Each structure stands twice: as C-alpha cells, then as structure tokens.
Amino acid sequence: MTAALEIDDLWVEAGDPDDPLVLVRGVSLTVAAASVVGLVGESGSGKTVTCMASLGLAGRGVRITGGSVRAQGIELVGADERTLMRVRGGVVGTVFQDPLSSLNPLQRIGDQIAEAVMLHHGGRRRSHHARVVELLAKVGVPAPEQRARAYPHELSGGLRQRVAIAMALANDPALLVADEPTTALDVTVQAQVLDVIRSATRDEARSALIVTHDLGLVAEVADRVAVMYAGQIVEEGPVASVFQDPQHPYTRGLLASRPVLAAGRRRLGAMVGRPPLPGSWPAGCAFAPRCPVATGACGEAPPIRTSDQGWSRCWHPGSGETTATSRAEEGAA
Amino acid sequence: MRRRGIDLRLWVPLGVLVLTIVACFVGPMLLGPEAGQQALGERLAPPAWLPGAIDGRPLGTDAFGRDMLTRTLEGGQVSLQVGFGAATGAVLVGMVLGLVAGYWGGWCDRVIMAGADIWLAFPFLVIALAAVAVVGSDIPVLIVLLTLGGWVLPTRVTRTIALRVRSEDYVVAAAGAGASDLYLVRRHVLPQVLPANLVVWSFTVGALVVIEGALSFLGLGVKPPTASWGNIIADGTPYLQTAWWIVAWPALMIVVTVICANALGNALRGRWNAGADVIDKEVVP
Amino acid sequence: MSPVIALEGLAKGYDIAGGARLTAVDDVSLTIAAGETYALVGESGCGKSTLARMAAMLTAPDAGQVSWSGQTVSQQRRSAVRAVRDHTQFVFQDPAAALSPRLTVEEAVSEPLRIRRRTGSRSVADLLDDVGLDRSMGRRYPRELSGGQRQRVVIARALALEPKLLVLDEPVASLDVSVQAQVLNLLADLQAEHGLAYLLIAHDLAVVSSVADRIGVMYLGQIVEEGPAGDVVTTPRHPYTQMLIASVPAFVPGERGERPRVVGDPASPTERRTGCAFATRCAFATQVCLDVAPPRRELGDVAVRCHHAS
Numbered sequence: 001m002t003a004a005l006e007i008d009d010l011w012v013e014a015g016d017p018d019d020p021l022v023l024v025r026g027v028s029l030t031v032a033a034a035s036v037v038g039l040v041g042e043s044g045s046g047k048t049v050t051c052m053a054s055l056g057l058a059g060r061g062v063r064i065t066g067g068s069v070r071a072q073g074i075e076l077v078g079a080d081e082r083t084l085m086r087v088r089g090g091v092v093g094t095v096f097q098d099p100l101s102s103l104n105p106l107q108r109i110g111d112q113i114a115e116a117v118m119l120h121h122g123g124r125r126r127s128h129h130a131r132v133v134e135l136l137a138k139v140g141v142p143a144p145e146q147r148a149r150a151y152p153h154e155l156s157g158g159l160r161q162r163v164a165i166a167m168a169l170a171n172d173p174a175l176l177v178a179d180e181p182t183t184a185l186d187v188t189v190q191a192q193v194l195d196v197i198r199s200a201t202r203d204e205a206r207s208a209l210i211v212t213h214d215l216g217l218v219a220e221v222a223d224r225v226a227v228m229y230a231g232q233i234v235e236e237g238p239v240a241s242v243f244q245d246p247q248h249p250y251t252r253g254l255l256a257s258r259p260v261l262a263a264g265r266r267r268l269g270a271m272v273g274r275p276p277l278p279g280s281w282p283a284g285c286a287f288a289p290r291c292p293v294a295t296g297a298c299g300e301a302p303p304i305r306t307s308d309q310g311w312s313r314c315w316h317p318g319s320g321e322t323t324a325t326s327r328a329e330e331g332a333a
Numbered sequence: 334m335r336r337r338g339i340d341l342r343l344w345v346p347l348g349v350l351v352l353t354i355v356a357c358f359v360g361p362m363l364l365g366p367e368a369g370q371q372a373l374g375e376r377l378a379p380p381a382w383l384p385g386a387i388d389g390r391p392l393g394t395d396a397f398g399r400d401m402l403t404r405t406l407e408g409g410q411v412s413l414q415v416g417f418g419a420a421t422g423a424v425l426v427g428m429v430l431g432l433v434a435g436y437w438g439g440w441c442d443r444v445i446m447a448g449a450d451i452w453l454a455f456p457f458l459v460i461a462l463a464a465v466a467v468v469g470s471d472i473p474v475l476i477v478l479l480t481l482g483g484w485v486l487p488t489r490v491t492r493t494i495a496l497r498v499r500s501e502d503y504v505v506a507a508a509g510a511g512a513s514d515l516y517l518v519r520r521h522v523l524p525q526v527l528p529a530n531l532v533v534w535s536f537t538v539g540a541l542v543v544i545e546g547a548l549s550f551l552g553l554g555v556k557p558p559t560a561s562w563g564n565i566i567a568d569g570t571p572y573l574q575t576a577w578w579i580v581a582w583p584a585l586m587i588v589v590t591v592i593c594a595n596a597l598g599n600a601l602r603g604r605w606n607a608g609a610d611v612i613d614k615e616v617v618p
Numbered sequence: 619m620s621p622v623i624a625l626e627g628l629a630k631g632y633d634i635a636g637g638a639r640l641t642a643v644d645d646v647s648l649t650i651a652a653g654e655t656y657a658l659v660g661e662s663g664c665g666k667s668t669l670a671r672m673a674a675m676l677t678a679p680d681a682g683q684v685s686w687s688g689q690t691v692s693q694q695r696r697s698a699v700r701a702v703r704d705h706t707q708f709v710f711q712d713p714a715a716a717l718s719p720r721l722t723v724e725e726a727v728s729e730p731l732r733i734r735r736r737t738g739s740r741s742v743a744d745l746l747d748d749v750g751l752d753r754s755m756g757r758r759y760p761r762e763l764s765g766g767q768r769q770r771v772v773i774a775r776a777l778a779l780e781p782k783l784l785v786l787d788e789p790v791a792s793l794d795v796s797v798q799a800q801v802l803n804l805l806a807d808l809q810a811e812h813g814l815a816y817l818l819i820a821h822d823l824a825v826v827s828s829v830a831d832r833i834g835v836m837y838l839g840q841i842v843e844e845g846p847a848g849d850v851v852t853t854p855r856h857p858y859t860q861m862l863i864a865s866v867p868a869f870v871p872g873e874r875g876e877r878p879r880v881v882g883d884p885a886s887p888t889e890r891r892t893g894c895a896f897a898t899r900c901a902f903a904t905q906v907c908l909d910v911a912p913p914r915r916e917l918g919d920v921a922v923r924c925h926h927a928s
Contacts, residue, residue, distance in 0.1 A: 042794040043765075156883040186661035187821055189883065191865035213795055216824075216867025257799035259828040261866045263848035265655075266828055267806065270799035274764050502716035503726075506772075509676055510730035510779060511703035524720055 004207030005031040010067035038218030041228035042275040093168030097180035099160035110148025116170035158189035230286035237310020247312035346596035357409030372398035408560035416542035419479030431491020528605035535598030620688035621649040622815040628682035644839035660836035707776035711788040713768035724756035766797035845920030855927040
C-alpha cells in the first residue's frame with residue numbers, strides 16, 4: 001500500500017547559495033496510510049520548514065537541495081506548478097496556525113469552501129452548496145446553513161479553525177497536513193479542534209502529519225511521533241513507546257520539562273541551555289552541549305539505532321535513568 | 334548597497350542637495366554683482382554652446398539681459414530658504430502637536446486631529462492669496478505660510494508613532510516603575526519620533542519647494558526684482574518659444590531639488606525602519 | 619499581618635465601538651500572602667489580564683479597592699503612588715515587546731532605579747546573577763538575546779526596585795518548551811530567596827498546577843472557583859473548572875478520547891446577561907442558573923460561584 005507521505009533524505013537551505021543557511025538536514029519520514037504522525041520540535045528545529053518545503057510552500061529563498069517527497073506516490077520535489085497545485089488541496093489538505101490569515105476576509109466562508117471544491121472538481125459555486133454544508137457539519141460548525149453565509153470576522157477563533165479544516169477536507173484528501181493547528185486557540189477550544197482532527201483522521205481512515213511544539217497534542221491524536229532537533233529527526237517511533245520509554249535524551253528532556261496536571265508544587269525537569277538556531281548547530285551530535293549523558297563520543301555524528309518499532313540518533317540511547325533533571329539548572333537559557 | 338563601503342542611495346542625494354545650497358548662497362558672490370544687473374544690450378542671449386552666446390554668460394541671459402546663472406542661483410536662495418525653513422517649521426510644529434495628540438490623547442487629540450482634517454479641507458492657495466494680500470510676501474511670511482501648508486503630515490506621523498509607543502510593554506513597564514510622562518516622552522517616545530520626522534522633513538522639503546514655486550509663479554511669492562525659481566519661470570514663460578533657457582534652468586533646479594529631497598527621504602526611511610510603516614500609510618502618493 | 623495584596627470588589631469595563639460596553643472584570647476579590655503564588659486561570663477575554671493590570675496599578679478600576687500591604691492609594695498622592703511602584707512590579711507575556719530595542723540589558727535593568735533617581739541595594743550585576751544571566755550580557759541589546767534570556771532580563775528589571783509582589787502575565791507562554799521549565803524554576807528560586815508573592819496569570823492549567831499555591835479560575839470577568847491548588851486540580855467543583863481540566867492533554871497515550879466533551883465558545887463579554895455566565899455552555903444548567911447569578915459560596919477551603927456545586 002502506498003504511504004500517504006514519504007519524505008526521503010530531505011535537505012533544505014536558505015540564503016546565499018555560496019554561503020547557505022542549512023535548515024533541514026536529511027529528514028526521512030513516512031506517514032503510512034491511515035496513520036497520524038506528529039512532528040515535534042522547538043523553534044528553529046526545522047519542523048515547519050520540513051513540512052512547508054515538502055509541499056513546495058516554503059517561500060522565496062528557501063531551496064530543497066536534496067532528497068525526495070512523495071505524496072500518494074506523486075513526486076513533489078522538482079515537480080511543476082501544475083502537479084503541485086493538483087496535489088495541494090486535492091491529495092493533501094493543509095491547515096495552518098492562524099486561521100484568520102488562511103481565510104479571505106472579504107468572502108463568505110461558504111463561498112471560499114465552494115471555491116476550494118471548484119478548483120479540483122470544476123462546476124459552479126452554487127452547485128457545491130450541499131457539499132459545503134456537509135463539510136461544515138462534519139467539522140462541527142453549528143447551524144452550517146446559516147454559518148456558510150458568514151464572513152470570517154464574524155466567527156470565533158475556534159470556528160474559524162474549523163472552517164479552515166473544512167476547506168482542507170473539501171476534496172477529501174488522503175493526507176491532512178496541519179502546522180500548529182491549535183496553538184492560537186484557547187484551551188477549551190483546542191480540545192474541540194483536536195476532536196475534529198481526530199474524527200477527520202481516525203473515522204475516515206485519513207492520514208495526517210501534525211507539526212507542533214506541543215507534546216500533549218501529539219499524545220492526544222498521533223499514532224507515531226518524530227522529534228526534530230537542529231534540522232534532524234532525533235527520534236521516531238510509536239507514540240506509546242516514545243512517551244513511555246524515550247530513547248533520545250532530548251525527548252526525555254522535553255517530556256520531563258513539560259508540566260503535567262497534578263496536585264502540589266514541584267520543580268520541573270528543566271533542560272540546560274536552549275534550542276540552537278540554524279547556522280549555529282554544534283558539530284557531531286547537535287544536542288550534546290545540553291545533554292546530561294553526553295560523552296566524548298558525542299563529538300562525532302551519532303549513529304542511527306533502531307529499537308522496537310522506532311529509531312533514534314544517539315550514541316547513548318535509552319540511558320535515561322539519570323534523567324535530564326540531574327544536570328538541570330546549572331547555567332541558564 | 335550598504336555594508337560594503339558607503340550607501341550611495343543616501344550620500345548621492347545628500348551631496349547634491351548640499352552642493353545646491355552652497356552654490357546658491359556662495360555662487361552669486363563669486364560671480365560678482367555685475368552679472369545680476371540689467372543690461373538691455375544683452376537681452377535674451379542663449380547659453381554658451383549655442384550660436385549668438387555672449388562671453389561670461391554660460392547659461393544665457395533673460396529678457397532684461399541679466400545673467401541666468403546668477404539669477405538661477407539667487408532665485409535658489411529664496412526657494413531653498415523658504416522650502417527648508419518651512420519644512421523645519423512644519424516638522425517642529427507637527428512633532429509638538431503630534432506628541433500632545435498621540436501621547437496625552439483625550440480632548441487634545443480630538444481637537445488637533447479635527448483641526449488637521451478641517452485644515453486639509455481648505456484650499457490652501459486661497460488662504461495663501463488672502464494672507465499675502467494682507468501681510469505682504471517677505472521671506473519670513475512665506476516660511477510661516479508654508480509651515481501652515483505642511484504641518485499636517487508630521488503631526489499625523491508623530492501622533493501615530495506616539496500612540497503606538499505609549500502602549501508598548503516597555504513603556505508601560507517604565508511607567509510601572511514610577512516614570513513621569515516627561516521621562517517617558519524624552520526617553521522612549523522621542524527617540525522613535527525623531528528619525529521618522531527626519532524622513533518626513535525630507536519629503537516635506539521637496540513638496541514645499543514645489544509649492545513655493547507655484548506661489549511665486551502666481552505672483553504670490555517674493556516681489557521682483559528679487560528672484561525665486563517660481564517668479565523666474567513666470568517671467569520667462571512669454572519667451573518659452575524663443576528663449577527656453579529662462580524657464581529651463583530654474584525648472585531644472587526645482588526638479589533636481591525635489592528628486593534629491595525625496596530620494597534622501599527614501600534612503601533615510603530605509604536606514605531607520607522605525608516609523609516606515611506609519612510614513613507609508615500617511616504619505617498619499 | 620496584612621496580606622501583600624488584597625483586591626476587593628474590583629470592576630472594570632470598557633466602551634467599545636458601536637456603543638456597547640464590555641465588562642472585563644466584575645466584582646473580583648482576592649488576597650495574596652507573602653511568599654504565596656496565586657494563579658489566575660482562564661481563557662482569552664476572561665478579564666485576567668485586566669485584573670493583573672489593576673493589581674499593578676497600571677489600570678485604574680471603575681469600582682472596588684486594591685490595598686498593597688494594607689495601604690490603599692488615592693491616585694492623587696504622588697508619594698503613595700510611588701510606594702505602590704516599589705511594592706508591585708509587572709512581568710510581561712512577550713519579553714520581546716517588554717524591552718526597548720534601544721536600551722542595552724544593563725540600561726534596561728537599571729532603568730527603574732534611574733527613573734527613581736536612587737541606587738538599589740543590589741547592583742545590575744547582582745540582579746543579572748539573580749536571574750542566572752552572565753554579567754557580560756549587560757552590554758548586549760535585546761535583539762541579541764534568546765526569548766528565555768529576554769524574559770530573565772524582564773524579571774531582573776522587575777526585581778530592581780525590590781518589590782514584594784510580582785504580577786506575572788503569562789510569563790512563559792511565548793517561550794520554547796525546554797526553556798519554559800527553566801524560567802518557572804527560576805521564579806520558584808527567586809520566590810524562596812526573596813519571599814516574593816506572585817500573582818500568576820496563565821491559561822495553562824498544567825503549568826499552573828505545578829507552581830501555584832492557590833488557584834482562581836476566571837470566567838467572563840468573575841472568579842468562579844478559588845481554592846488551594848491541589849483541591850482545585852484534583853476535585854474541581856465548578857463545571858467550568860471541570861471543563862478546563864478535561865481540556866488538558868492527558869499526556870498518557872491511550873487515555874485519549876475518553877474524556878467529557880467540551881462544548882461551545884465562551885459567551886461574549888459584551889452581552890448583557892442575567893443568571894450564571896457559564897450557563898450557556900454548562901451541562902448541568904437548570905432554570906435557576908439562567909435566572910439568578912450564583913453567589914460566592916464557601917465549600918471547605920474552596921469558594922465557588924455555582925448553584926449546583928457541592
């Protein structure tokens with residue numbers, strides 16, 4: 001069975017070609033049919049660039065310098081604009097962080113969704129009305145008949161993001177790509193939008209790639225998780241095993257530093273330092289300067305070690321009993 | 334263009350402007366008083382490279398036989414004094430009013446902004462005509478008049494920036510530490526308002542030099558025989574077919590001055606990003 | 619001993635376009651003791667930031683009273699106002715906006731002292747030490763710093779006047795996950811060291827539960843539930859608190875999908891209403907909820923505004 005999305009050894013850079021700023025270095029990631037993958041990382045890790053460049057949406061000055069990206073078997077790297085347009089919105093639906101910027105403020109939302117359908121199915125706007133209402137109902141927009149006539153500014157943030165998801169689903173894509181889909185939303189609304197994403201994937205056997213900084217979101221909706229650091233995936237595996245038995249010290253640190261809901265004041269397992277920005281990635285293992293278990297070996301690029309159903313990029317995988325907390329707090333961000 | 338050596342976009346217009354000013358104020362002295370005198374025997378002589386030119390009159394002469402080079406430079410004295418002086422006045426007035434309106438707000442703001450709107454609704458030339466009729470048209474009068482013609486833009490730019498800076502978190506933090514309004518304006522608001530107003534000043538110089546030219550052309554400027562670019566053009570218009578150079582030189586100077594002033598404004602805007610968006614919004618092209 | 623801060627019956631509204639009036643804060647009272655962290659939790663528009671600004675005297679309330687260590691202040695008395703400035707300082711959500719791009723770290727941290735024309739007992743270098751920044755950072759400009767470092771500078775500046783209370787408005791919301799924990803731990807250390815009281819504004823219950831002594835849950839301008847953090851988190855009484863807690867990601871894969879559904883958006887703070895503000899989203903609402911605004915009721919250590927909580 002064809003994977004919904006296959007990213008193979010993707011390299012992305014920006015800036016002056018003679019002195020490029022490398023943003024992504026050799027990312028390989030597969031989103032299998034009917035599975036949801038979470039791509040997690042902090043700012044500067046390259047998670048958003050990976051996702052945008054894969055769809056040819058990375059913007060001016062950002063170049064793919066190697067690797068391949070196939071959506072439902074269609075090669076996207078080097079593809080012409082026609083192919084990309086057919087894939088975007090057809091095979092792949094996209095949802096972005098800020099729903100307001102992805103909706104045209106001057107157009108009724110129903111018309112915008114209808115246009116998304118028209119782009120791939122032709123016909124006239126009117127003829128897609130039933131489909132529009134069906135889509136709005138599917139993403140849980142109350143009173144979809146009336147809401148279709150609303151303008152974006154008349155809707156709350158949560159409703160707008162539902163509309164954005166409805167647009168992404170307009171042509172029944174095999175893959176949903178969502179970049180920080182809940183970050184801009186209130187907590188109770190986040191939970192609702194997660195429910196929508198979950199039903200749009202699980203109930204309809206649709207695949208999804210969710211790009212986020214929020215491990216909680218991944219735990220909620222994803223089957224597999226890939227953790228990015230300094231332009232590389234450092235750990236990949238089923239959500240359950242990665243969360244319960246993280247192999248890479250960075251994953252362990254992330255999990256330890258994320259507060260969980262529980263009674264009582266407590267210290268959080270803070271990592272030392274801060275995520276490095278592109279252009280200042282340490283040689284060898286990029287995480288070594290922040291790593292509680294780093295040794296001299298970490299000056300060399302770490303090997304890929306496979307475990308159960310996943311893999312990690314670390315010289316000392318799984319050596320996590322002395323958790324990141326032990327060396328926390330020395331030195332500051 | 335920057336970083337490698339000097340920024341040509343900034344220094345070329347600035348250099349040309351400085352050169353123009355120096356030439357206008359120093360040049361006539363070097364050329365001597367004789368060149369500006371009427372000499373009816375030398376009427377309408379063409380520039381040096383055309384047949385019939387007269388020695389020592391490189392740009393030709395006007396209908397009274399006066400040297401066009403001297404006339405153009407002398408005319409520049411008036412036009413530039415009025416243009417630069419009024420632009421400076423307009424920016425100073427605008428900064429004060431803009432700070433009051435934007436920083437203190439309330440009824441001051443409403444009064445000042447309503448005043449700006451009403452002012453723009455009046456036809457400026459009619460006001461200028463009336464003013465000149467009543468108080469005459471000396472250079473100081475023209476400067477005041479054109480200051481009134483140019484205060485709205487710097488007021489609006491200053492107000493918008495002050496309004497924004499006032500609610501920035503770091504200004505709130507300073508207020509929360511007990512800072513007085515005077516401290517906040519001096520320390521946080523002015524440093525953002527100043528560069529933007531230097532940009533506005535540049536654009537305003539260009540605009541006011543044109544307006545001064547127009548006023549003089551209409552006979553509302555300084556009275557002849559004192560030259561200004563505008564009244565030289567007015568005087569030369571009847572001879573446009575036979576002696577184009579009378580109109581051409583002052584017109585060329587106006588064009589060069591305005592282009593350089595605007596180019597300088599653009600370069601400064603590029604250099605200090607502060608306020609660029611505000612200026613873009615307020616300057617109607 | 620009087621509490622570090624006591625808010626009594628605070629209210630604040632704003633006139634908005636179209637002649638409507640937005641009720642941001644409506645009859646809120648709370649007190650915070652020395653060394654205590656009081657967390658206000660709620661969604662955007664619930665009024666928590668307005669409340670925070672009134673606590674730091676950055677906004678004047680329409681009604682009600684704030685007393686700082688027992689002192690109330692009429693806005694006219696300059697010396698009294700300055701006493702409050704010394705007493706309470708504010709830490710902003712976005713450290714990039716909270717620092718002037720034109721001031722170096724050193725100038726920013728020393729600005730409060732410069733404004734007050736006095737020398738603090740702690741030098742800029744000491745303050746930078748306190749927040750875990752190298753002294754050599756003093757010469758840098760904010761643009762040369764990371765988000766976490768900037769927030770440390772903002773905290774150092776807030777400490778310059780040696781306040782008793784810090785009002786922290788979402789202090790870690792804009793930071794990377796791995797840096798959030800560092801800043802939260804720093805705040806805990808500073809509190810232990812200086813005996814500071816914190817009023818923490820946050821939307822993230824998980825963050826709040828790990829740092830707060832007491833939690834107040836705000837909904838549309840009112841505190842609907844308040845009590846010791848452990849009680850609020852483990853046995854939430856108000857249906858809104860229950861909904862908030864249900865929205866926190868479980869973090870344990872496999873537990874997903876088995877939680878109560880969250881419904882609706884918060885009602886608009888401009889709507890006039892009788893009865894309970896939460897009734898429109900509440901699964902337990904009855905007629906009385908629509909007709910009568912629920913009074914504040916004490917249930918043990920916890921206070922709740924709900925007709926049905928028990």
